[in-house]
Amino acid sequence: MSTDFYNISILPFSGIIIKLCRAYTNSQEDFEDYYQEVCLQIWRSKENFREESQWSTWVYRISLNVCLTLLKKKKNNIQHFVSDSVMDEETENNYAFSDESLNLLYDAIRKLSEIDRAIIMLYLEEKPYKEIADIIGTNPNNIGVRVKRIKNRLKEILDGKIN
Amino acid sequence: MEKSIENIWKEGFLKSDALVAPKINNLYTKKSIHIIDKFKRMFRINLIAIVAFSFIFLVVSFFIGIPLTGVILFITLSVLVVINKKLLNGLESINKSVSSYEYLKTFNEWIKKQVAVNKKISTFLYPVIFASIILGFWFEKTEGTPLKERLISEIIIGFPDTYLIYGIPLIAIIILFLILGLLAFFGGRIYMWDVNIIYGRVFRKLEELMADIESLRS
Numbered sequence: 001m002s003t004d005f006y007n008i009s010i011l012p013f014s015g016i017i018i019k020l021c022r023a024y025t026n027s028q029e030d031f032e033d034y035y036q037e038v039c040l041q042i043w044r045s046k047e048n049f050r051e052e053s054q055w056s057t058w059v060y061r062i063s064l065n066v067c068l069t070l071l072k073k074k075k076n077n078i079q080h081f082v083s084d085s086v087m088d089e090e091t092e093n094n095y096a097f098s099d100e101s102l103n104l105l106y107d108a109i110r111k112l113s114e115i116d117r118a119i120i121m122l123y124l125e126e127k128p129y130k131e132i133a134d135i136i137g138t139n140p141n142n143i144g145v146r147v148k149r150i151k152n153r154l155k156e157i158l159d160g161k162i163n
Numbered sequence: 164m165e166k167s168i169e170n171i172w173k174e175g176f177l178k179s180d181a182l183v184a185p186k187i188n189n190l191y192t193k194k195s196i197h198i199i200d201k202f203k204r205m206f207r208i209n210l211i212a213i214v215a216f217s218f219i220f221l222v223v224s225f226f227i228g229i230p231l232t233g234v235i236l237f238i239t240l241s242v243l244v245v246i247n248k249k250l251l252n253g254l255e256s257i258n259k260s261v262s263s264y265e266y267l268k269t270f271n272e273w274i275k276k277q278v279a280v281n282k283k284i285s286t287f288l289y290p291v292i293f294a295s296i297i298l299g300f301w302f303e304k305t306e307g308t309p310l311k312e313r314l315i316s317e318i319i320i321g322f323p324d325t326y327l328i329y330g331i332p333l334i335a336i337i338i339l340f341l342i343l344g345l346l347a348f349f350g351g352r353i354y355m356w357d358v359n360i361i362y363g364r365v366f367r368k369l370e371e372l373m374a375d376i377e378s379l380r381s
Contacts, residue, residue: 006190032185040191068263069197069198097180101166102172102175102181115379137263146379
């Protein structure tokens, strides 16, 4: 990969990738693997960028699609989608941030379904419902309802944990 | 008072350590761990192995006196390679920068198509391989006499009442067709069983993701 491409086109948007990869992984090792893979796939797909959307939205789409279909090797060598295994395993290193509340919020987000995770991440990034619907490929009218439902679910999970 | 999740998010990411990108090394040369790239690698390796095997076996078959087996296998495996090369091209064209629904749908359709095509191929492949081996040895000549002539003359001597059709014992024809039928019946099932062991969980996960997005589209 050209260092220039990474520094100019990916690094300024690394925040998006980091936030998303954290939601789909449960250890530092997995997170770093996912981050690298997303960067690699962005670089490989750069010819598909048509300037019909913002670069940040395009980066978000690739990051999300890659995270949804990445395979992780578990210790027993069986391949799984990582998001699937997050639910089953004891988390190894959830405390990636120094902010305790943010760590707890991430823990709660990881308990959601993969698509709900994507929706709430986009919502928290203050993307309008129309853009969330475009990225996911769904109907904008249903996004508002789903966001409300997800927020209630997160409140239930976080109930009493954060002041 | 409890903080809203929006505030937790905003305040949490204001801290300087929250968004430090990990150091990446040799990214360009790194082997991709993405499922589509894994499929591509697997397909390429399989196709190269099939081409190499069919060529080597074709040459060897002439030396060991079963050229018919070699030729039939070569033609069959060449068809298999052409079909799977086309499937591989479909995989190459999957765009990761479209919406998640479109991306997952295209990928899911590709998987279903490749499974359906290879299941159908397996139904024919095992019987063809078996038939080619039988035919190869049937016409194989040892000391100038084909195996079929030696075999039939021995059967006729041993069992003079054997009923023959075009010079072949009826019982042999029945057994042959029975084996071919069983291979055809189990060929597709063996393939599906194999695929489900390796990729069953991936397929189910894709279906779940699709179902979740479909529920949002309705």
